[in-house]
Amino acid sequence: MNPNGPLIIQSNQEILVEVDHARYEEARDAIAPFTELIKSPEHLHTYRISHLSLWNAASTGLTPADVMARLEEFGKYAVPPMVVVEIEEYMGRFGRLKLYRDGDDLVLEADEAILLMEIQRHRGIKPYLLESIDERRTKVDAKMRGHLKMALTSASFPVQDLAGYTDGDPLEMQLRETLAGTSDPFVLRKYQKEAAQVFFAAGSEKGGSGVIVLPCGSGKTVIGMATMALIQKRTLILTPNITAARQWIRELLQKTTLQPNQVKEYSGEVKEIGDVTVATYQILTHRGTKSKEAEEGEENAPKMTYFDIFSQHKWGLIIYDEVHLLPAPVFRMSAEMQATRRLGLTATLIREDGKETEVFSLIGPKKYDIPWRVLEQQGWIAKANCNEVRLPMAPELKMQYAVAEMRDKIRIASCNPEKIKVLEQIMQFHCEEEDRILVIGQYLEQLDQFAGHFTMPLITGKTPNKERDKLYADFRQGKIHALMVSKVGNFAIDLPDANVLIQISGTFGSRQEEAQRLGRVLRPKKEGKPAHFYSLVTRDSREQEFAMNRQLFLAEQGYSYKIIQHQIGVSMELELPELAHLED
Numbered sequence: 001m002n003p004n005g006p007l008i009i010q011s012n013q014e015i016l017v018e019v020d021h022a023r024y025e026e027a028r029d030a031i032a033p034f035t036e037l038i039k040s041p042e043h044l045h046t047y048r049i050s051h052l053s054l055w056n057a058a059s060t061g062l063t064p065a066d067v068m069a070r071l072e073e074f075g076k077y078a079v080p081p082m083v084v085v086e087i088e089e090y091m092g093r094f095g096r097l098k099l100y101r102d103g104d105d106l107v108l109e110a111d112e113a114i115l116l117m118e119i120q121r122h123r124g125i126k127p128y129l130l131e132s133i134d135e136r137r138t139k140v141d142a143k144m145r146g147h148l149k150m151a152l153t154s155a156s157f158p159v160q161d162l163a164g165y166t167d168g169d170p171l172e173m174q175l176r177e178t179l180a181g182t183s184d185p186f187v188l189r190k191y192q193k194e195a196a197q198v199f200f201a202a203g204s205e206k207g208g209s210g211v212i213v214l215p216c217g218s219g220k221t222v223i224g225m226a227t228m229a230l231i232q233k234r235t236l237i238l239t240p241n242i243t244a245a246r247q248w249i250r251e252l253l254q255k256t257t258l259q260p261n262q263v264k265e266y267s268g269e270v271k272e273i274g275d276v277t278v279a280t281y282q283i284l285t286h287r288g289t290k291s292k293e294a295e296e297g298e299e300n301a302p303k304m305t306y307f308d309i310f311s312q313h314k315w316g317l318i319i320y321d322e323v324h325l326l327p328a329p330v331f332r333m334s335a336e337m338q339a340t341r342r343l344g345l346t347a348t349l350i351r352e353d354g355k356e357t358e359v360f361s362l363i364g365p366k367k368y369d370i371p372w373r374v375l376e377q378q379g380w381i382a383k384a385n386c387n388e389v390r391l392p393m394a395p396e397l398k399m400q401y402a403v404a405e406m407r408d409k410i411r412i413a414s415c416n417p418e419k420i421k422v423l424e425q426i427m428q429f430h431c432e433e434e435d436r437i438l439v440i441g442q443y444l445e446q447l448d449q450f451a452g453h454f455t456m457p458l459i460t461g462k463t464p465n466k467e468r469d470k471l472y473a474d475f476r477q478g479k480i481h482a483l484m485v486s487k488v489g490n491f492a493i494d495l496p497d498a499n500v501l502i503q504i505s506g507t508f509g510s511r512q513e514e515a516q517r518l519g520r521v522l523r524p525k526k527e528g529k530p531a532h533f534y535s536l537v538t539r540d541s542r543e544q545e546f547a548m549n550r551q552l553f554l555a556e557q558g559y560s561y562k563i564i565q566h567q568i569g570v571s572m573e574l575e576l577p578e579l580a581h582l583e584d
Contacts, residue, residue, distance in 0.1 A: 001078045007031070009071055011080040013049040014038070027074040028371075033057045034067050034087075037371065039555065049083065051090045052360060055158045058094035059210075059365040067091065090156075097152060097159040099145070106142040106163060107133065115157075124151045146335030150361040158361070165208050166339045168233040168316020171275050173258050175229050180254045188226055189380060192219055195368040196226035199343060209364030211323055211344035215372040215557075216519020217381045220345040221251050224319045227343055228276070229256065233316020237278045238330070240322045242267050242465055243472070245278045247494045248321070252276060266310075269465065273313065281330050284310070311337060320344045323363055324512055334362035348515050348553060373558040381522040382499065382531040386554065388547060389426075389564045389572070390539040391418045401541065413541035414505035415446045418568060420453055425572050426502055426534055427454070427482065435500045435532070436475070437482040438520055440489050442505040450504065451484050460486040490516045496523040503535045508546050511553035518554060535561075 006021035015035060017027060020043060028045075034057035035047035057067065064087050071079050096111045097119070110116035113135035119125055120138065128148040130139040140148055145163065152159045179186050188196075195212050214220055228235050239245045245265055252263050264274030267283055310333075318337065320326065323344030326334070334342065344363040349356050360366075375381045393401060393416060401412050423439065430437055441447050444460055451458035457471050457480060468488075474480045475495055485493070490513055501521045507513050514535075521531040537547045551561055566572055 001072060001075055003076060005074045005076045007071065007074045007076060009075050009077070009079050009083055011082050013083055013086060015047040015049070015071075017045040017047065019043050019045060023074065030070040030074060032369070032371075033060060033062060037557070041555065041558075041560070045558075049086065051156065052357060054087060054090045055094045055153075055360065056365040058091045059160070060367070062091075064088045064091045093156065094158050095160045097157055098162055099140070099149070099159050100162040101164060106140050106145060107137055108140045108148070108159070109137045112136070119152070119155075119157065122151075122155055125155060143336065145338040146362050149338070150335065150358055153357050153361040161338075163338075165341050166314065166316070168340065169275075169314045171228075171232055171234045171262075171316070173229055173232065173256050175226060176255055176257060186255055188222065189219065191370055191375070191380070192223050192226060195223045196230055198368045199227055200230040209342040210367035211346060211349065211359065211363055211365070212367055213346055213349060213369035215370075215375055215381055215522060216347045216516060217522030217524070218370075218375055219380075220321075220347075221248060222255070224248075224321070224343065224345060225252060225256055227319070228317060231317050231341065233341075234314060235276045235317045235319060236310060236313075236315045237276065237319045238284070238321065239278060239280055240325050241282075241488065242269070242280055243468060243488070243493055244321060245280055246469070248278045250494075252278075273309075277310075277313075279310070281325070281327055284330055284333055315340050317341045317343065320363060322346055322516075323359060324349055326359065326363075331358055331362060338362075347519055348512055371557065379524060379528070382524050382529070384518060384522060384531045384533060384559060386518070386533045386535075386551075386559050386561045387564055388535045388537055388551070388561045389422055389566055390537050390544065391416055391422060391566045392539050392568055393541070394418065394568065406542075409542045410508065410546065411443065413538035413543035414441075415443055416538045418538075418566075419504050419536045420450060422536055422566055422572065423450065423454075423502060423504065426500075430500045430532070431481070435481075436478075436495075436497045437500045437502065438489065438495065438498050439482065439484040439502045439504060440486070440517060440520075441484075441503070442487060442507055444486060446505060447484060447486055454482070454484075456482050456484045458484045458486075459488060461488050463488075487513075489520065493520065495520065497525070498523075499525055499529055500532045501534070503533070505543075506535070506546070506550060511550055514550040515553050515557075518559075539565075 006018045006023050006027045008016040015031060018024060031047055034053055035049055036053050037045065038048050039046040067087050068079065068084065096115060098109045100107055100109070108129070110119065116136055116138065120129060125148065128141055128144040128151065130141060132138045149159055149161060176186050178184060199210060199212065212220065212223055237248055239248060245267060249263050249265060252258050253260060258276060262275040264272035264277050266273060266277050266279040318340050320342065324346045342363050344359065349359060349366070376383055397412065397416065401409060404412055427437060439450065439456070447458055447460065459468050459471055471483060472493060472495065475483050476497065487507065498521050501517060503517055518533050521533065535547060537544050564572060
């Protein structure tokens with residue numbers, strides 16, 4: 001206990017941190033490995049100790065004694081007894097079960113015979129266990145390694161996986177010192193180097209898989225490439241969409257010594273496999289080519305899935321870009337490819353379906369993260385100004401909204417025609433500032449209407465990839481200064497000069513989407529130019545309710561929204577914000 005400490009540890013396992021305290025940063029960094037950030041408004045930040053955060057900490061080598069020492073050093077009051085018990089209990093569970101290889105067998109070992117007996121009788125775990133070796137050890141089905149890990153985590157007994165990984169085919173590659181075709185230097189940032197080395201060190205002997213959490217715009221792709229250069233093995237990279245896949249390919253050829261014949265795309269359009277193969281999550285969920293039995297004319301022979309095709313190759317590393325977006329079918333692949341090192345990259349582990357524990361089980365524990373605002377203060381991502389513009393409904397729309405079915409209310413509010421006038425004012429203001437503007441929305445009918453009104457290029461899921469690539473290139477080169485995109489623009493579009501994003505509609509209450517959309521404009525700008533994020537929301541509607549939830553994640557990262565109240569027929573007064581508070 002330290003009466004002058006910056007932490008207040010509470011019995012509900014939440015920790016309040018005084019932001020204005022002289023030891024704030026020291027305390028924040030001390031508790032980050034075993035807590036999750038919940039809220040970060042101006043003066044008091046709230047962290048939570050959870051079972052998952054404690055298991056993550058234990059997987060990195062922290063002990064209950066280490067955690068208690070940190071809480072006691074920075075805590076203003078004594079640590080509540082309930083919290084002490086939870087820390088010791090749940091951290092103590094990690095490592096009580098170990099998974100390792102003994103010759104050709106995969107073995108699950110418990111530290112006590114009674115624990116193994118409990119595990120063997122558990123309905124969700126029993127199907128993956130084979131015959132017992134002795135009272136503390138049992139053989140397990142090697143093909144079910146991932147499924148077993150997931151079942152054990154669900155039962156609150158996370159297993160320490162020491163079974164190791166297949167080497168994979170070798171791949172000689174290095175990071176370049178200058179970008180290909182230019183004289184521009186290429187140097188890893190300190191945190192990028194640290195993240196790759198932390199992952200690699202964990203995999204040098206018994207570890208080897210996990211998740212790196214960093215803000216959008218911080219260069220997670222570069223961390224993936226740095227990891228590849230350390231591991232030197234054949235690599236499969238999985239991405240959310242074809243645009244992201246092609247961005248990876250461009251960056252690999254620009255920033256590493258890999259040659260075009262070594263880096264291949266496997267998508268709905270191109271199906272090639274190379275030393276480094278970049279594929280989309282979607283392709284793994286589709287049926288693939290004919291199986292050998294089908295080619296030989298066997299009746300009713302099943303088709304091979306694309307997953308089956310990939311699993312035939314000797315990968316040494318799988319990189320999951322935007323790992324929080326893993327679709328359910330890819331969890332199956334992750335469960336069945338546990339013999340390969342796995343690196344997950346994401347800006348947030350928040351999943352609206354609550355599958356964070358499955359990411360922990362199948363990809364690995366969190367290995368490295370840095371708060372968004374820390375990188376902002378260091379200048380690695382742009383300072384951001386977030387605004388919510390609240391608009392009224394015209395009387396006739398109000399009536400339509402009032403009598404609509406609940407499922408239709410969000411669409412009616414999101415497509416409020418008044419948003420055109422507001423968008424016009426915001427765009428005019430930022431065009432005068434010579435800003436680069438992205439407009440993003442959820443509803444195609446609304447996007448078509450707005451794009452026609454502003455004669456603005458529009459990219460949706462129906463836009464051919466060749467046309468998408470040309471429009472993105474034109475935006476990067478400054479040939480166009482405003483671009484409208486559907487939700488295909490949520491992820492991995494490489495538009496570093498974009499500094500204004502206007503959200504005209506969103507996906508219900510998705511916090512991860514709000515974070516990803518802000519991330520489209522967080523790349524650091526020349527001369528420290530700030531990023532501007534506007535969310536247009538219909539007042540007194542379901543859309544406003546969802547907007548509050550959408551903003552929660554960013555509020556937890558320390559961003560605050562300025563509320564702008566718009567009145568029909570009245571011009572808004574927009575001005576460049578004071579950003580001094582972001583420089584503290």
